[in-house]
Structure formats: structure tokens, C-alpha cells
Amino acid sequence: MATPLEKWVEEQAKLTKPDKIYWCDGSEEEAHRLIEIGMKDEKIETTPIFQALNQKEWPNAYFHRSHPTDVARTEHLTYVCHNDQETAGPNNNWMNPKEAKELMTKLSDGCMKGRTMYVLPYMMGHPDSPYAKACVQLTDVSYVAVSMRIMTRMTKKVIEKIGNNNSFVKGIHSVGTFDPNKRFIMHFPDEQLVWSIGSGYGGNALLGKKCFSLRIASYLGLQEGWLAEHMVILGIEAPDGTVTYVTAAFPSACGKTNLAMLESALPGYKIWTLGDDIAWLNVGPDGRLWAINPETGFFGVAPGTSMKTNPNMLKTLKGKKFYPTLFTNTGFDTDKNEPWWEGLDTSCPKNVLDWQGKVWNKEEGGKVAHPNSRFTVSMYNCPVLSKECDNPKGVPISAIILGGKRTQLIPLVLEAFNWQNGVFMGARTGSETTAAAIHKEGVLRRDPMAMLPFCGYNMGDYFRHWLSIGNKLKHPPKIYSVNWFRTDDDGKFIWPGFGENMRVLKWIVDRINNKVSVNKTPLGYIPNLKDLDLTGLNLSKEKLEKLFEINSSAWKPELEDIKKSLENFGKRMPKEIMEEYNNLENGLR
């Protein structure tokens, strides 16, 4: 008798009509085979899926170029298909599930002809964790199969674990014809199903990541009493050896990976990495908030990554522990057979192909690497990986840091007055858009808790859910907002960022340990400037004050924009959040 999993695979194969079906076991030996297939047999148009890089400089590394129309998430083609539109909310594109299934069935008929269907069994979360989820994704491209092996715990054992059960998380993925007009990323939360066609790009194609671990999982969390968040998890070790665990939510390409493994500018402090993108947060039996990272890899932004900005990531990328490491849409040094991107320590190579594979020359301008070019690498390569990273229980969280990219207005750091005020702080967060999704860059938009593109249900309900989690916590984490991106009159970042962000983290740890007092402002508490350790930083008093400046008249349009965005959720918006808004408005008057 076929199991529900086998029946489901069979049904999908009947529809998509692959030449072959290949069940992956997640072994290293298999990864070698898939890479071979991707170098020889599989292609995107005429380009092989993988190209071997200089193995001496970049051990185990392979290069991938995606279809030129397919280099970032496509939020406008991403749908959350609840039975009613209200549940999806104004923050999601919505389609009736029946209609969406019909559309996807039509587009998927024969979409895997001439290709192999890879069946990928994987866990999100450590298999021994009570919070982990068993999942299976189908895909027709080796790049996705290999990437999923890096990003998740992929093993045959998941098939045994699923057994005769039909309640596993399902993902169906095909690159289709890469036609942007036939590209859809559809979510069916009631069935724990993601169905994606037409794109091979990370967030659209690695269905365990944003699609399941945030959009579907956030909705599961609403039903089951937990939170799925776009957050890094890190441990901050103080000179006395104590480790304080915190999470931080910043929108895509706003500094999570960098924060997750920062090399401390303050002597005696050390950061331990647990995750760089997603956290699942549960209320523990002890009344504290506990975090696990459901992933096992980093799908990180390449441009700007260097020994100077993020040495631990470069060491991770050059690590040899886990096979393989992938580079996608960076530039390509044809003399040395190496990847290259803007901001890397070496200067631009003499002979370099741009991200589309064209010979790049300076006169014509344009970027060598795509601004959203990325690497995919195992967290087990990371030299500062926390020893708690495989702890099935996770780690207890003492602070939640929220932020975005704001060149104006928002102070370097703020502490919320309490949990409710912190939820409002997250709700009002705005950020300037980046290259991580296809849209105009640098436009300010509200991105509550960095979850705007990832909350799988009505965000009004999401804020209410955050408030209810707060009520369940006997020891709630303190909530902070940070902004590394405020600029001066010349448009230069005032704050040096990266490893220097440790100075702000230290202040947060000092606050958690009740070592320092604060100043109250309408926006939240700010530090007494004397309590920020700025030793060795060449920052004038004037610039420092600018980092904390609160200009009431400049806040007028900001307040209007916040109000509009909150009111957008109508009756679904908790009155507590509107109260917080009114307090802020009155305070700034």
C-alpha cells in the first residue's frame, strides 16, 4: 500500500510529467552527484546550472547564474490563499484557494517534461525539537535541491517520521519556463501547502524558507500560540563569560546577517551566531520566550560582504566543513575562476563577467554583481556558531531588537517602555526598500517587525497575537528599536555600523542587567550618552547628538504615514496599538 506521501508524489508527477523522479536522501555523496548533473546535463537556456569555482581559494564552491528576469523575490506575484480575503488582510495578495489551484494546475500541466523531479524530505528545526516540522518539497532543478540541503536538515529519516501521516508540510516547485507572466508563489495555509512556479530564486523557490517558515508558519503560530519571525538569533558573551541571547528583526538586506555574526569592536565581548534570518519563538514553561532557528544555512547578500565588514562570513564562505557552498549572480573573474562583488576586499578584476555573464567594462558602468546576488552556505562552516545551535529547546531570549533602514528621523537606539509599547514600536517601523525584492529601491514603506512581505495573515490580527504572547510571558524580553543608517547632510552614514554595533548591543545588555539608567522621550527611552561605550571611536559630540535627535516638526509627516498604515487594518487593529499611537502623537506635540 502506498503511503500518503507516495500517493501525493505520484499525483504531482501525473500532472507535471517529469522524465524521472529522484528521491533525495540528503547525503554528501548525493550532493556531489547533483552538482555533477548541474554542471553537465541541466541548463537554464544555454547556461549550465553550476560552474566549479577555484577550489583552492573557495573550497567546495560553485557558481550559479539565474535567469536574468529572476533575481529577487516577486512580492506582486506572491499570494496567500485563505478561504476569505479578510484573513489574508490588506498586507497580502489574495486569491480564492479554488481559483488559485485551478490556475496552478493549468500552468503546471507538463511543466517538468524533459526534467527530473527531485523529492526533498527535510525538517525545519532540529528533529528532536518539539517545535520542528517535517516537510517535503518537490522541485525540478538541481540548484534548488542542493540549496535546500544546505539550508535545511534534509535526511531520509524524515520519510520514516512522516510514515502514514498526511499532515506533513508540502511544497511543489517548478521553474516552468521562467516566464514572469506565468510566475506565481501561492500559499495555502489551511493545507500547509506552498505551490510555486516560474522562478528559481531563493525566497520564491526554497519553499522551506520564507514561504513555509514565515508565511505558513506565522499562521500556524497564530493558531497554536507561538510566533514565526524574520529575525536573527545571537548570543552576546560579556567579558565575565555570561551569554545573553537576543533576536533582531530587520527587513530584507538591512543587516541581519551582519549582526548575527559581528566581530565585536569592544574588547572582551564576543558574538555567537544561532541564525541569520528566521526565528520561531515559543513561550517556555518557565514563562520566558525561547527561540529556535528552523534553518541550517545562510542565504546571504554578497555585495558589501568583506573581511572588513563581516570577517566571520568570509571565513564561513571559505570553510571546508560542509559541501557545497553556492554563489548566485555575483560577478565572475575569468582569469582566476573566482566570484567577485562590489565591496569585496580585492579590487575589481581585470577580466570580469557581470552577473548576466557579459564582459564588464568600466566605461559602460553598471554593477558587476547583481545588488541582490547571494551566497548559500552552511551554518556549520561558521567559526562563531553557538554551541546551542542544535539545542532542540532553543535559547531563552532577553531582548528583541527591531529596526529598518532609515536615513532620517529614527534614533540609533530606543528602548520600549513595556511590551505593548514595543509592539507599537514594531508596528510603526518603516524602512527604505532594497534590492531583495523586485520593486523601486530606496522608497520608504511601513514594514512592521520586518514582516510585511512574510506575515501569512491579516497584520491587524498579527499585532493582537503579539499582545497576547506578551500576556503569556512571565518574563518578557525588553524590546528595542535600532537604526544604523541615519545620514548626515552629505548623505554619509553617521554611525560606523558593522562591528561597532557592538557598542549598542553592550548598552542593551547593560540595561537587561539593570546597570544603567535611561532618558525618557516620547519615542521611548534613550541612553545617557555617557553610558554608551564609544572608546576609540572618532565620533564628534555633534554627530552623536544627531544620532539621537528627535525633531517634532520633521515627525509630522511620519506620524501621518504611521496613522494611515495602522488605520488600514480597520477593526482588526487592536485598540491598544491605537492608544500607543495617540500617546506618541501627544508626546511629540
Ligand code: GTP
Ligand atoms: P536578507 O538576507 O535579505 O534578509 O538581508 P539581511 O537583513 O541579512 O542583510 P545583510 O546583513 O546581508 O546586509 C545587507 C546590506 O547591508 C549589506 O550590503 C551590508 O553590507 C549592509 N549592512 C549591514 N550592516 C550594516 C551596518 O551596520 N551599517 C551599514 N552602513 N551597512 C550595513
Ligand code: SPV
Ligand atoms: C530576504 O529577502 O529577506 C531573504 C532572501 O532573506 S529570500 O530567501 O529570497 O527571502
Ligand code: MN
Ligand atoms: Mn531575509
